[in-house]
Amino acid sequence: MTNIAASLDSAIQALRRVPRDPQQLVSLDDETLVTLTRLAAEESRLAQLHISILAGEIARRSAPELGSDGLAQKSGHRTPEEMVRVTTGTRLLDARAAVRIGAAAGASSPSPLTDAVLDGRLSVAVADAVTTGLGAPGAAVTREQLDAAAAALLDRVAGLDPERAAREARFARDELDVAGIATREQALRERRAFRIGRRAGGGGYAQWDLDPETFAVVSEIYDRVTTPRRRQPEFTAACGESETGTAVDTQTNGIEADDRSIEQYASDVFAELLRQGVSADTYHLLGDAPVGVRIIVAARTLTERRGGGYLEGQADPVSVDTVERVACASGSITVSVDANGQPLNLGRERRLYSRAQRIALAARDGGCRWPGCERPPSWCDAHHIKHWHRDGGRTDIADGILLCRHHHMLAHNNGWEITRAGPTYHLTPPGNRDVRDMPTRSRALRDELRGIA
Template sequence: MASITDTLARLGDVSTPFTAPAVGSLRDEELLTAQRALAEVRRRLDAVSTAIAGEIAHRSRRELGHSGLAQSQGQRTAEGLISQLSGGSAREARTWVKTAELLPTARIVPEAPPLAPWMKALGEAVAQAAISPEAAEVIRTRLTAAARPGAEDALAEAAARLVADAASLTIEQLVVRASRFRDEIDLAGIAERERELHEKRFLRFTKQPDGMTRVSGLLDPESAAIVIPVLDAVTAPRRSGPRFVDPAEAARAEDLVRDERTTEQLVVDAFVDLVRQGSRVDDGTLLGERKPAVRVLVTAKDLDGRNGAAYFEGQADAVSIATAERFICADGAIPLLFDGDGRVLNLGRAQRLFTEKQRVAIAARDGGCLMCDRPPSWCEAHHIDHWEEHHGRTDVDDGVLLCRFCHLLVHNRGWRIRRTGGDYTLEKPDGDRVIRATALPTRSPALQRMRASA
């Protein structure tokens, strides 16, 4: 087998077909040495790519019009031509072009202002393959924000230190370090930079043809500091989070590790739960006096037969009858029932939802979700006799606390929770489709203590 050194030596020979080497037999140290060597080769290739990109940009400059290199090749911009030729992204092409302006060999545009010495140092570092163009762009953009009269020496010192450190840092780590240098040099500009980031914040929901809704957005640092730790706390056990001494916390961590949902799905469900809980406690400041309600549109025939389709008001895609029942049961959904002629039969009968006092009583009795470890604040009140199907009563005895995920399992899989006196059991089929009953003991420590001392 050819060595990694031989492979690296042949990389530039594009006249022969290339085959990636088999690396499974390499020792650990050989793998690490090979990765370091590849990083050096990549920086050298990037230095050449940057120089070439800069020349393409010069020959494609705007004043040349259609005779410029990019437009003569059918591309509107130099970045478009570079992306096409390299098979890379437009972002990478822009980085090469911007960094090329710093190179010692860069074409000088007469009307362009002279480069500051610290910027020239960045260009020399790229040309010598000491740092990558991406690292140079990170340093350039961060320090440019701190460029003020009288800051030249501080900028030069910061650039030199960042160039020296870049080889041992990831790009993400370099961003953090360069940002700190920027802020140390320009303390007075922190407030303005904070305002600029705050102005960029947004959250957008885009309906997709497949029925999903895409969420995209940007959080400014303050918003991220509020949102991210909360969502991280949900998924920490999945990401080698802290080890828990408390048995309850340790059990919660184990449940999350075994949870069938992906980490990203856990984040979505947690976000939805937080929005739901926030809407419940809003005093009208955010949502106004008329809080939004989820409305489920379904025919009486489909709901009675538990077979068919239901729709959320404002959504075009159908959901299962089981999902409709779950929302009717606990989420404040209003079932708008239609008969065969399209007439609205009813808007739900009185006191379909548990009152706040009833929820308090149920929470005191159950101590949280009876099927997992979620606390009462994360739970919904579930009618053990379904409100529509079994004409269940909204009584404390006939309601139990389930978190949203467990509530979904019960409804969508057709499971039942039954009560015998003050005890509850979950009935669901086992692997052989035989219905098995599993006890659902209370999680309330006060109730456990009372029963133990009775």
């Protein structure tokens, strides 16, 4: 006890000596600033680890069977999570994660995941995201299989944020329990709910819990409404880019003068859609395409009727039954890919990617492929990794990649380069340092190329 308290006190005193004047940072170069930010993140991660270990012991001493003799209740708290939240002054969400991981780390048989937390390879938040994403054992998945999956994920999630780590864990669970995809989809569908409430000062609010299919439709509408493309100049039939690539005059779509925030604009559009109902003329609200979403599915999944498909822009799978129902109602488009996942080429016959190619790019990339970016396909441009004018690039899928408007401009204007080695794309910042992978976000493509175990 004395050693732990002395070590923590020493760490606190050392942190108090770290300069905290923001003006001292002004003269730092960019590389030093980023290095210091990473060091501060490591400092925070270690502090969360210490809290989690202590929270696990609080949970052990507050076990339900102890009743009012448990530590949390003796201290005036209903649960160990509440006690940790009050004691640390953190959010309940963080307190729950600290208790879960701390309790697992203190168990009689720690897992590879908790070992990785204790030795500093994973943060508490990422470990909790992986645990939650993998879920609990069931009829088709044992605890030993989940522990093995967690161990296999360690290197992949070590550099990720909790949200992306959770998606990787859910993907691993789906691979372990392919037959359970339909069951999990149905469970999400049964949780759907819509509630409205009044605010004391007037007006009100809405809470809508959506099943995956409805969420895909609603988010597609939201993405169209909020995309930066709606605030960019647009080409009309009488103007645009000439066949030689010479820029000509454009006209704006009128939205750039709108003083509403994105959130206010989205609220007004959804309210107007509700007013107009099924007879609405949505052209000025949503553009000239009908509202709907695509489901991307590997061919072998449909042939074998085993596995699932993926609603475009969404990470979680839906069942084969849902895929077939949507295909029956909306039709289907076949996108053939080679062994490297590369479809549909146009060479240098035309500069702009065709609609068919954009569908193929969306199926392959799953959205903006810039590391860490979560923008959906509807927000993205098709970027030539070999520039059309500078490099004599071709309008081929292999030489195209989806980038959101921000990252497309960054690639062109700030000297970032994207290269390809077979099916893999690499991002190189100016100065040729710190080359990064650009993994696909399309799980359907990974299913097709890897096969479903």
